[in-house]
Amino acid sequence: MKPMSILSVGAILVALLMSHLSAQSVPEIAYDSAPNALKFPADNQIHLGEAAGVATNSRGHIFVYTRTGNPSAMMAASRIITHGGSRLFQFDQNGNYVREIGQGIYGFLQAHGVRVDPQDNVWTVDEAANQIVKFSPEGRVLMVMGRKPEVINIRVIQPQPAPTGAAPEGGRGAAAPAGGARGGGGRGAAPGAGGAGDAFNRPSDLAWDAAGNIFVADGHGNARIAKFDKNGRFISSWGQRGSEPGQFETPHSIAVDAQGNVYVADEGNKRIQVFDNNGTFKTQITNIGVPTTICITRGSHQYLYSAHTGDPYGMDDAAIYKLELDGKILGKFGKAGKLSKEFGLVNSIDCRNENELFVGELSNWRVQKLILRR
Amino acid sequence: MRRSLTVLVAALLCATPALSQSKAKAENVPEIPYDSVPNFLKLPNDLYLGEGIGVATNSKGHVFVYTRSGDTRLFEFDQNGNYVREIGQGLYGFEFAHAVRVDRDDNIWAVDEGSNMVIKFNPEGRVVLVIGRRPEMVNGLVAGAPPLQPQPYVFNRPTDVGFDSAGNIFVTDGYGNSRVVKFDKNGRFIKSVGSRGSQPGQLNLPHTMAMDALGNVYVGDRSNARVQVFDNDLNFKAIYDNVGNPWAVCVSPGPHQYLYVSNSLPDNGLSQFRDITGEIYKMELDGTIIGKFGRAGKQLKEFSTVHEIDCRNPNELFVAEITAFRIQKIILKPQSSRQKPR
Numbered sequence: 001m002k003p004m005s006i007l008s009v010g011a012i013l014v015a016l017l018m019s020h021l022s023a024q025s026v027p028e029i030a031y032d033s034a035p036n037a038l039k040f041p042a043d044n045q046i047h048l049g050e051a052a053g054v055a056t057n058s059r060g061h062i063f064v065y066t067r068t069g070n071p072s073a074m075m076a077a078s079r080i081i082t083h084g085g086s087r088l089f090q091f092d093q094n095g096n097y098v099r100e101i102g103q104g105i106y107g108f109l110q111a112h113g114v115r116v117d118p119q120d121n122v123w124t125v126d127e128a129a130n131q132i133v134k135f136s137p138e139g140r141v142l143m144v145m146g147r148k149p150e151v152i153n154i155r156v157i158q159p160q161p162a163p164t165g166a167a168p169e170g171g172r173g174a175a176a177p178a179g180g181a182r183g184g185g186g187r188g189a190a191p192g193a194g195g196a197g198d199a200f201n202r203p204s205d206l207a208w209d210a211a212g213n214i215f216v217a218d219g220h221g222n223a224r225i226a227k228f229d230k231n232g233r234f235i236s237s238w239g240q241r242g243s244e245p246g247q248f249e250t251p252h253s254i255a256v257d258a259q260g261n262v263y264v265a266d267e268g269n270k271r272i273q274v275f276d277n278n279g280t281f282k283t284q285i286t287n288i289g290v291p292t293t294i295c296i297t298r299g300s301h302q303y304l305y306s307a308h309t310g311d312p313y314g315m316d317d318a319a320i321y322k323l324e325l326d327g328k329i330l331g332k333f334g335k336a337g338k339l340s341k342e343f344g345l346v347n348s349i350d351c352r353n354e355n356e357l358f359v360g361e362l363s364n365w366r367v368q369k370l371i372l373r374r
Numbered sequence: 375m376r377r378s379l380t381v382l383v384a385a386l387l388c389a390t391p392a393l394s395q396s397k398a399k400a401e402n403v404p405e406i407p408y409d410s411v412p413n414f415l416k417l418p419n420d421l422y423l424g425e426g427i428g429v430a431t432n433s434k435g436h437v438f439v440y441t442r443s444g445d446t447r448l449f450e451f452d453q454n455g456n457y458v459r460e461i462g463q464g465l466y467g468f469e470f471a472h473a474v475r476v477d478r479d480d481n482i483w484a485v486d487e488g489s490n491m492v493i494k495f496n497p498e499g500r501v502v503l504v505i506g507r508r509p510e511m512v513n514g515l516v517a518g519a520p521p522l523q524p525q526p527y528v529f530n531r532p533t534d535v536g537f538d539s540a541g542n543i544f545v546t547d548g549y550g551n552s553r554v555v556k557f558d559k560n561g562r563f564i565k566s567v568g569s570r571g572s573q574p575g576q577l578n579l580p581h582t583m584a585m586d587a588l589g590n591v592y593v594g595d596r597s598n599a600r601v602q603v604f605d606n607d608l609n610f611k612a613i614y615d616n617v618g619n620p621w622a623v624c625v626s627p628g629p630h631q632y633l634y635v636s637n638s639l640p641d642n643g644l645s646q647f648r649d650i651t652g653e654i655y656k657m658e659l660d661g662t663i664i665g666k667f668g669r670a671g672k673q674l675k676e677f678s679t680v681h682e683i684d685c686r687n688p689n690e691l692f693v694a695e696i697t698a699f700r701i702q703k704i705i706l707k708p709q710s711s712r713q714k715p716r
Contacts (some may be wrong), residue, residue: 040500044459044461044463044499044500046461047462047463047464047465047500047501048501049465049467050466067466068464068465068466069464069465096696110510133557228485266538308683311525313507313525313526313528315526315561315562338503338560338561338562339560362507363507364504365466365501365504374494
């Protein structure tokens with residue numbers, strides 16, 4: 001069986017080469033960025049600002065939750081009350097602008113994420129309003145979680161001497177806690193554990209399991225994952241600030257696989273932690289840089305995408321990793337910068353289509369549609 | 375009263391460098407005769423300019439006005455002064471206007487000292503590049519002094535932007551930092567030069583800048599009452615300290631380039647400056663003064679705190695005035711031979 005042996009020798013060589021590669025470096029995935037993925041109305045009245053969240057629905061419509069307009073403060077009698085600052089836009093499957101959702105709504109202050117559930121409801125996560133809003137596919141409010149603070153508390157940060165030269169080490173994940181709010185814990189609770197309920201403190205992301213249970217990454221202020229039933233009733237929460245298994249340093253993004261396992265991008269600890277559906281720690285995934293946002297595909301073979309942001313400006317160190325759910329790195333692509341195909345602080349990935357990703361960037365004010373080539 | 379957070383911050387932190395204004399040292403400067411075109415910009419009835427902060431023209435003669443109104447807004451007018459459109463409605467980076475410039479490809483650049491951003495629009499009015507990052511609202515207010523070491527992609531109240539023939543981007547930064555930053559055409563940091571002080575090469579409120587065809591950088595070092603010239607690598611070259619406090623500078627295009635410098639009436643309303651400021655100087659690039667025109671005041675042909683000059687046509691200037699809520703189109707007339715400089 002000569003041909004067979006040649007094949008098997010070849011297979012062994014390929015296997016050796018692959019293991020060598022994976023030990024040496026992560027394979028690069030070839031990709032393109034579709035030009036002008038989003039088309040805005042001809043009257044030029046609609047502009048994206050920082051594209052904090054992007055998500056698609058089952059028809060391929062694209063939802064962008066963006067920091068735009070001017071966040072403003074109203075002088076009331078003795079308090080400052082905040083308004084505006086973020087907007088939610090819908091585009092069709094060809095990228096044509098469809099409409100705005102939630103104009104002037106109470107609680108669009110500082111966009112952090114948007115996700116679409118299996119029933120095509122659109123969920124926004126607002127970091128400054130501490131609110132999650134569920135919109136029906138028609139764009140009407142169905143449910144609100146958390147409450148926008150009646151007045152905003154403005155903390156004054158004493159400036160830190162910046163390091164000389166290039167970006168500070170450790171990326172923005174490690175830097176984030178220095179300026180992040182530390183408060184928010186429930187009475188007597190561990191730091192970052194939060195209260196038993198939906199008193200979010202700068203929440204960052206949310207996801208659902210097959211039963212419709214809601215998992216909220218909470219967030220910049222708290223350091224916990226909160227689980228609610230599909231009607232928004234609190235079930236449990238887990239986590240506190242720290243670096244041990246089950247602890248978080250800015251849980252910045254969250255995704256749930258088909259089995260109901262919960263994946264949390266633990267940005268400040270440079271890892272993705274995996275929990276079962278009840279919050280029991282299972283494993284962690286490292287060597288993927290600083291994970292700012294993650295996405296799990298929906299097909300029979302699910303993949304995990306994780307965006308790495310290694311510097312505070314999005315100009316020096318960035319990539320997106322593609323992994324198996326068990327943490328095996330399949331490849332990576334992209335680098336930091338402002339040009340097409342480059343990434344400036346990726347804050348959101350939509351991976352409904354495994355090889356056509358939508359990526360929302362903060363520092364580049366745009367959404368890119370990325371076509372992965374195999 | 376709608377007030378944005380950053381405006382409040384800006385107001386709170388308004389311990390800006392002293393608003394001292396000085397009489398220009400240059401004496402016996404010939405006067406350049408000139409006129410102002412009345413009502414050049416025609417505004418729709420429901421539209422008003424606020425403080426005239428930035429003005430620039432493109433290759434078709436369209437006029438772009440960046441104004442501090444109820445909100446900071448950017449308007450476009452055609453070559454006859456007819457209103458065309460607004461650009462960047464509700465933009466995330468529009469907070470407190472400071473300058474607008476048009477590059478040689480007719481892209482429009484806005485410099486915003488409230489959001490700390492430099493924003494590039496293509497000629498169609500869409501955002502194509504942003505540099506700097508608006509502080510996140512929930513990160514709180516930053517108190518007091520700027521960071522000791524300015525960071526490459528973070529501005530602290532930037533003031534102006536310019537471009538060399540290779541497309542490199544230069545930003546004066548600004549009220550908070552005291553430096554000039556050079557980026558490549560894709561917005562990637564190359565270098566930054568300057569610290570606060572009065573030595574050559576140091577800056578005290580780099581408020582305005584312009585570039586010549588060779589890529590030299592002319593910085594209006596306002597509180598030091600001088601224009602400083604740097605080469606394309608930001609090495610110090612020269613100081614012109616005889617034309618008062620430069621609020622606005624402009625270098626005209628063409629084979630023979632001129633430098634315009636405005637010794638503007640301060641916007642602090644103090645009358646003692648009224649008689650010693652307000653004039654605009656026309657100079658050779660080497661600093662030789664050709665002449666001057668204008669004086670402080672609110673009438674047509676007078677200047678009420680000029681904040682930006684457009685000099686695409688060296689004899690047809692557009693000037694934006696803070697305290698007059700207006701843009702004037704200024705026509706310079708030939709100087710008589712007797713008036714020409716020595």
